[in-house]
Amino acid sequence: MSAKILTITSGKGGVGKTTATANIGAALAKRGQKVVCIDADIGLRNLDVVMGLENRIVYDLVDAVEGRCRLKQAMIRDKYIPNLYLIPSAQTRDKTAVSPSDMIRLCNELRADLDWILIDSPAGIERGFKNAIAPADEVIVITNPEVSAVRDADRIIGIVEAEEKGSPQLLLNRLDRDMVKQNNMLSAEDVVDLLAIQLLGIVPEDKAVLISTNKGTPIVLDEKSPAGQAYRNIARRILGEDVPLLDLDKGSGFFNRISSVFGSGDK
Amino acid sequence: MQAKEIEVKGIKNGILVEVKDGDWQTQKDALLQHIDQNQGFFEGAQLVVNVGSRVLKSPDLASLRNALSDREIKLWAVLSTSLVTERTSQDLGLAIMVDQSSPGPEKDPINSLLDGDEAVFLRRTLRSGHKVKHPGHIVVLGDVNPGAELIAGGNIIVWGKLRGVVHAGAMGDTEAVVCSLDLSPTQLRIADKISISPPKKGKARPEIAQLENGQVTARDWSKFTR
Numbered sequence: 001m002s003a004k005i006l007t008i009t010s011g012k013g014g015v016g017k018t019t020a021t022a023n024i025g026a027a028l029a030k031r032g033q034k035v036v037c038i039d040a041d042i043g044l045r046n047l048d049v050v051m052g053l054e055n056r057i058v059y060d061l062v063d064a065v066e067g068r069c070r071l072k073q074a075m076i077r078d079k080y081i082p083n084l085y086l087i088p089s090a091q092t093r094d095k096t097a098v099s100p101s102d103m104i105r106l107c108n109e110l111r112a113d114l115d116w117i118l119i120d121s122p123a124g125i126e127r128g129f130k131n132a133i134a135p136a137d138e139v140i141v142i143t144n145p146e147v148s149a150v151r152d153a154d155r156i157i158g159i160v161e162a163e164e165k166g167s168p169q170l171l172l173n174r175l176d177r178d179m180v181k182q183n184n185m186l187s188a189e190d191v192v193d194l195l196a197i198q199l200l201g202i203v204p205e206d207k208a209v210l211i212s213t214n215k216g217t218p219i220v221l222d223e224k225s226p227a228g229q230a231y232r233n234i235a236r237r238i239l240g241e242d243v244p245l246l247d248l249d250k251g252s253g254f255f256n257r258i259s260s261v262f263g264s265g266d267k
Numbered sequence: 268m269q270a271k272e273i274e275v276k277g278i279k280n281g282i283l284v285e286v287k288d289g290d291w292q293t294q295k296d297a298l299l300q301h302i303d304q305n306q307g308f309f310e311g312a313q314l315v316v317n318v319g320s321r322v323l324k325s326p327d328l329a330s331l332r333n334a335l336s337d338r339e340i341k342l343w344a345v346l347s348t349s350l351v352t353e354r355t356s357q358d359l360g361l362a363i364m365v366d367q368s369s370p371g372p373e374k375d376p377i378n379s380l381l382d383g384d385e386a387v388f389l390r391r392t393l394r395s396g397h398k399v400k401h402p403g404h405i406v407v408l409g410d411v412n413p414g415a416e417l418i419a420g421g422n423i424i425v426w427g428k429l430r431g432v433v434h435a436g437a438m439g440d441t442e443a444v445v446c447s448l449d450l451s452p453t454q455l456r457i458a459d460k461i462s463i464s465p466p467k468k469g470k471a472r473p474e475i476a477q478l479e480n481g482q483v484t485a486r487d488w489s490k491f492t493r
Contacts, residue, residue, distance in 0.1 A: 100333050125360075127336070134333075151395050154412050158394035162358030164325045194412060194430075196392055 001034070003114035005107050006238070007136035008171075009160075011152030013123035015144045016173040016203070019213055020231075021120035022050045024140075026218035027235030029084035033115040036075060038107075039089040040132040041122035042097055048088040052079060052216020062090040065102045071109055080221060095127040100134035107135035116238075125159060133160065139168035140200060145175050145186040154195055169200040171234065176205040201234035202245065203227050273301045279366045281313030281343050288319060291327060299334055306338070313343040315365050323352045328359055350387070360396065386421070393417070393431065402438070413453055419443070428471070432456075441478050450474040450485055457483055 008021045018041075025037040039047035042062060048054045056076050059069040064087065071087075078084035090097065107117055121132035133139065139160045143153035153170075160168045172188055179185035192199050206227035212219040219228040220235075233243045274285040286294050298316075302309045314335060323345075332342040344362035347353055353363045385403035395414025399405055404421035415431035417423050422444050423435045429447035434456040436443030441458045449471035451464045457476070462483035473488035 099337050101337065130333075130336075151414050154414060155395040158358070158396055159360065161394075162325055162355075162360075163329060194410075196410065 003111045003117045005117045005135050005137045007119040007121055007132050008140045009121035010142045011156040012149045015142055015149050018046045018050050018120050020142050021118050023218050023220050023231040025118050026081055027220040027232050028116050029081045034083045035116045036085040036114055037118045038087045039120050042089045043094045045089045045091045047120050050213045051086055053086050057088050060088045060090045062093050062097045065098050098131050100130050103131045104135045136165055139165050140171050141168045142171040142173055144173055150191055167197050169198050171200050172202045174205045175202050203230040281315055283315045285317045310339050313341050315344040317346040320348045322349050325355050328355055444475055444477040446475045448473050
C-alpha cells in the first residue's frame with residue numbers, strides 16, 4: 001500500500017473543511033479503505049470534536065513531530081468505522097510548532113500502511129495552510145456559493161497551482177437549490193464558471209449536518225440525509241468511479257423541473 | 268569560507284542579497300549557510316534575493332522560501348531579469364520589484380518605466396491575488412478573475428472575461444485602451460481616471476474602453492471605428 005495524500009482547504013473559514021474531511025474520511029473507510037484524517041489546524045483543534053473522538057486523545061500531531069510519541073500512538077481509531085483513524089492537532093501550541101518539511105516527513109512515514117491520508121487545512125494562506133499543502137498529492141478546495149468564499153477559493157487555487165500540485169478539485173458546499181432558483185444565491189454553474197476547475201461534488205444545504213457534527217457522528221452514516229448521500233458519492237468519485245452529478249439533485253429530477261417551468265407563471 | 272560569494276546590502280524595507288552565477292543548488296546552499304552563520308543579523312528579516320538571469324521554477328523558489336521560513340526569515344521578493352522567474356515569483360505571491368535604495372532619503376522608483384512598445388503575454392487564468400505589473404502592454408489569453416490586478420504602462424487586452432482591477436496607461440498615457448471579450452472589471456482605470464462597470468444587460472460582447480473627453484467610455488467592438 002502507498003497512501004495518497006489529499007489536502008482539504010478553502011482559504012475562508014467556516015465553509016466546511018473539517019466536516020468535509022470527517023465525512024470523506026468516513027465514507028472512504030466505509031468502502032473498505034484504510035484512512036487517516038490529520039487535523040493540521042494546530043491551536044484550533046476541531047476535527048476530533050466533529051468525529052466524536054475528543055475524549056480519546058492522548059498524543060497529538062505535535063507530540064509525534066517532536067518525538068514524544070510514536071506516530072502509531074497518535075493515531076486514534078474511530079468508534080464507528082474500523083479502518084478510520086484520526087491524528088488530532090495540539091490545542092495548546094500554534095502553527096509554528098510544525099514546519100512544511102515536518103509534515104512531508106510525517107506523511108511519508110504514514111504512507112506505507114494506509115490507502116488515504118486526508119489533511120484538514122486551517123483557514124488562511126499562512127504557515128498552517130502551507131503545512132497542510134506541503135505533503136499533498138492532490139488538493140480539494142471547498143467553497144460555499146457565496147461571493148467572498150469563492151473569491152478566497154480562487155486565491156487558494158492560484159497558490160496551489162503555483163506550488164505545482166496540479167489543478168485542485170472543487171467541492172461546493174451548502175448549495176440551496178431553492179435559493180438558486182429564486183436568484184438569491186450563486187449557482188453551481190456560476191461558481192464553476194469563475195473558478196474553472198474540475199467539480200468533485202456538490203453538497204446540498206442540510207440541517208442534519210449541524211446535528212451530526214454536534215453529536216460527533218459522521219453524516220455519511222445517515223442513509224436518509226441528502227448531504228450524507230453527496231459525501232458518499234464524492235468518496236466514490238475519489239475512488240475513481242464515475243458517479244453523475246445529477247445523482248445529487250434528488251427531488252428535483254427531470255419531471256419536477258418541467259413542472260416548475262410551467263408552474264412559475266401563475267405564482 | 269564561501270561567505271565572500273554572497274553580497275548583502277541593507278535596503279529600505281529589508282535585506283537585499285545578490286546570488287552569484289553558478290549552479291542554483293550550490294548557491295542556495297551557500298546562501299543558507301551564510302544565513303546560519305549570521306543568524307542574529309537575518310532572523311525576522313524580509314529578504315530580497317536577486318537571482319540575475321537564472322530561470323527558476325516554482326519548486327526552486329518554494330524550497331528556498333520554505334528553507335528561509337524554517338529560519339524565521341520571510342522571502343519578500345525575487346529580482347530577476349528572466350520573465351519566467353518573474354512569473355514564478357508572482358505565482359508564489361512574491362514581489363518582483365522593490366525599492367532598492369538604502370534606508371534613508373526616498374527616491375521615485377517608478378520613473379524609468381514606460382519604455383518602447385514591449386508587451387507581456389500571459390496564457391492563463393489570473394486568479395484573485397495575482398498582480399501583473401508591466402511598463403509596456405499586457406495581453407492575457409484567459410480570464411482575469413475578481414481580486415486579480417493588471418497594471419500596464421500601455422494597453423491591456425484580455426481575450427477572456429475581465430472581472431478584476433485593470434489600470435492602463437498607468438504612467439499617465441491618456442491614449443491607452445482596455446479591450447476584453449467580456450468587459451466587467453471591478454474597477455477600470457485609464458491614466459488618472461477611475462471608473463467602475465455599469466450593471467450589464469444581456470449577453471457579453473467584446474468591448475473597448477478608452478478615454479473620451481476625460482471620461483472612461485466603453486464601446487461595442489463591432490461598432491468601434493478603427
